[in-house]
Amino acid sequence: MGILEVKDVNKRFGGLQALGDVNLSVKENTCHAIIGPNGAGKSTLLNCLVGKLIPDTGSVLFDGNSVLGRTPFEICQMGISRVFQTPEIFGDLSVMENMMIPLFAKRDGAFRLHAIESVASEAELRTDAERMLEEVNMLDKANMHSAAMSRGDKRRLEMAMCLVQNPRLLLLDEPTAGMARADTNNTIDLLKEIKEKRDITIAIIEHDMHVVFSLADRITVLAQGTPLVEDSPENIKGHPKVKEAYLGEAA
Amino acid sequence: MFGLEKKDARLLLLVAVLVAFAPFLLNPFPEGSAMAQFNAGYPDLMQRFVIFGIFAIGFNILFGLTGYLSFGHAAFLGVGSYAAVWMFKLLSMNVLPAIILAVAMSGLFALLIGYISLRRSGIYFSILTLAFAQMMFALAYSVLTPITGGETGLQLALDDPRILGTSQTAGGNIPVPGLFGLEMRDSAELVLGSWVFTFNVGYYFAAIVMLVSFYLSIRIFRSPFGMMLRAIKSxxxxxxxxxxxxxxxxxxxxxxxxxxAGLAGALMASMDPLAGAERMFWTASGEVVLMTILGGVGTLIGPVLGAGAIKYMENIISKINSDILHGWFAFLPDGLEDFVVAIIYPFIGKGWHLTLGLIFMGVVIFLPGGLVEGGQRIAALFGRKKASDDDSGKSAKTEPAE
Structure with missing residues (x-):
């Protein structure tokens, strides 16, 4: 059984069947890519995993526990982190503060009224934050105003914020959308490094085939809300159905 | 010092010194001189400076950190005042129990109103808080007259029980609020040449409370909790x-x-033991918003400066009348004198709101960071590199070109 089990998930938006009988099993410590043309239901599926949407029917189990009906912060506390299509960071805060918040969330839970202690006195968390920034080559930017950084740096910061919590499952929603080639390659390298160094399961939604084939161990192709085929990258490349539904369109 | 970083400790110390010497600093002009009416160093006004400072410091914790704009904070000020006066009526004229009850009561009301209002954000949150405050004002003004005194307000009476104190003094008067025998209205005067400096017990008591509140707000700003609040805004x-x-x-x-806000309300009642519904009126809620924005939203010292600036204008500019203007411009030829006076007249006396409005517009347009940003710009002008002292993250945000 995989760490993430999606069973018979259906989701309708009015007359539109966004997801129809989606079954998906993500094995632990693998990178599972979900691809598909626009409107295939990739983002809807992701939103069902993180608690933003609740499926009409079906079940989503993370490590044997249902995530349905839980709020996003509860699901995050269970060990699922999400990286957004456009980097979501705390733009008004410094890079260091951006890193401290997930660390506090990990240590103190969803809410703790620590209004008198000082952030500066948390040396241990600070060391953790610095180590993580070092890992993504951003330590020199620790005191920078995070909104002033380039998009590539924001993306890296967002990933660092997710990884510093040591999630068991990292969900990536088109992490290279709108990036220049060089930035895309940097992101691929970063993700490869993460995969090697950590015990982490990655589920990635991506349009860019270059990214998908460089990272994924397993690929699910989604079309019109249903999984078309699930297989290894080598087999997906030559699969006639996939070519027709997706790659053909791109080529 | 006190668990603060050096920079914050310096700021706290500076505020403490300014507050301690306020009776001197605010009375720069000799008594009887033409400029004496610009003196603000009399107890009543100084008390208002620090009390509204507390009000604005508290408001800034909500508005400055989380960005949630409450338009009904005066309701808590009113609750605090009523609670304090009731304590004076029932228990004793000591201000401490009054303050404790006031803070607890306003906290309870805030819990209830906040729980409901915070289901929405943005403009809907503001409207909800405004609606609650106006409801409370209307209730205090009419239905709840037995508790609030209605239109006349809640006042002390000779036959109040005051179980731990005395109902009336030996002379048959209503006792005055105090702190273990120290009466809030007591003042000492120091006459130096033609200067008169007044040191008032109530002012110094309120000032100490204000310094403690200010210290707590610095701690909150620098705490993980404060950081989370800024993250919520972000x-x-x-x-x-x-x-x-x-x-x-x-x-x-x-x-x-x-x-x-409740603490500020209790202090207002301690200085002058009566409470009226007009304290909860929406203009009072709007005033604290103006104070915070004028001083600098999200900065530590900004709200105190804003409160001081607005209370100064309210009390000083509103006292200037046309006779005083004619006195100032008497040196001009008659026709010109009348002309100048006619130009300035709308901005003084009851027209002080116009002056305030213009200053507010100027600050919002040219100094979005409020008076604090103005101070920083002046400091930078004099070559002091204060850029790193920016404690609010209001530094110009540069969005990278995508």
């Missing part, structure tokens, strides 16, 4: 997906700022 979505629940954080900030 990106609630990310906060949710980082495993944090924004709701209890905003509610806690709302309750804390409501308690600050």
């Amino acid at each position: 990106n609630q979505q990310r906060l949710n997906y980082t495993g944090l629940n924004p709701k209890p954080y905003t509610l806690a900030a709302f309750v804390i700022s409501g308690m600050y």
Whole structure:
């Protein structure tokens, strides 16, 4: 059984069947890519995993526990982190503060009224934050105003914020959308490094085939809300159905 | 010092010194001189400076950190005042129990109102808080007259029980609020040449409370809690997906700022033991918003400066009348004198709101960071590199070209 089990998930938006009988099993410590043309239901599926949407029917189990009906912060506390299509960071805060918040969330839970202690006195968390920034080559930017950084740096910061919590499952929603080639390659390298160094399961939604084939161990192709085929990258490349539904369109 | 960083400790010390020497600093002009009416160093006004400073400091914890604009904070000020006066009526004229009850009551009201209002954000939150405050004003003004005194306000009477004190003094008067025998209205005067400096017990008591409140607000700003509040303002979505629940954080900030307002209300009642519904009117809620924005939203010292500036204008500019203007411009030829006076007249006396409005517009347009930003610009002009002293993150945000 995989760490993430999606069973018979259906989701309708009015007359539109966004997801129809989606079954998906993500094995632990693998990178599972979900691809598909626009409107295939990739983002809807992701939103069902993180608690933003609740499926009409079906079940989503993370490590044997249902995530349905839980709020996003509860699901995050269970060990699922999400990286957004456009980097979501705390733009008004410094890079260091951006890193401290997930660390506090990990240590103190969803809410703790620590209004008198000082952030500066948390040396241990600070060391953790610095180590993580070092890992993504951003330590020199620790005191920078995070909104002033380039998009590539924001993306890296967002990933660092997710990884510093040591999630068991990292969900990536088109992490290279709108990036220049060089930035895309940097992101691929970063993700490869993460995969090697950590015990982490990655589920990635991506349009860019270059990214998908460089990272994924397993690929699910989604079309019109249903999984078309699930297989290894080598087999997906030559699969006639996939070519027709997706790659053909791109080529 | 006190668990503060050097920079914050310096700021606290500076404020403490300014507050301690306020009776001198605010009375720069000799008594009887033409400029004497610009002196602000009399107890009544100095008390108002520090009390509204507390009110604005508390408001800034909510508005400055989380960005939730409450338009009904005066309701908590009113609750604090009523609670304090009731304590004077029932228990004793000591201000401490009055303050404790006031803070507790306003905290309770803030918990209730915040719990409901914080289900919405943005303009809907503002409208909800405004609606609650106006409801409370209307109730205090009419239906709840037995508790609030209605139109006349809640006043002390000779036959109040005051179980731990005396109903009336030996002379048959209503006793005055005090702190273990120290009466709030007591003053000492120091006459130096033609200068008269007044040192008032009530002012110094309120000032100490203000310094403690200011110190607490610095601690909150620098705490993980304060950082979470700024994160809420910055990106609630990310906060949710980082495993944090924004709701209890905003509610806690709302309750804390409501308690600050209640504390300010209790101090107002301690200085002058009566409470009226007009304290809860929406203009009073708007005033604290103006104070915070004028001084600098999200800065530590800004709200205190804003409160001081507005109270100064309210009390000093509103006292200037046309006779005084004619006195100032008497040196001009008659026709010109009348002309100049006619030009300035709309801005003084009852027209002080016009002056305030113009200054407010000027600050919002040219100094979005408020008076604090003005101070920083002046400091930078004199070559002091204060850029790193920026404690609010209001530094110009540069969005990278995508």
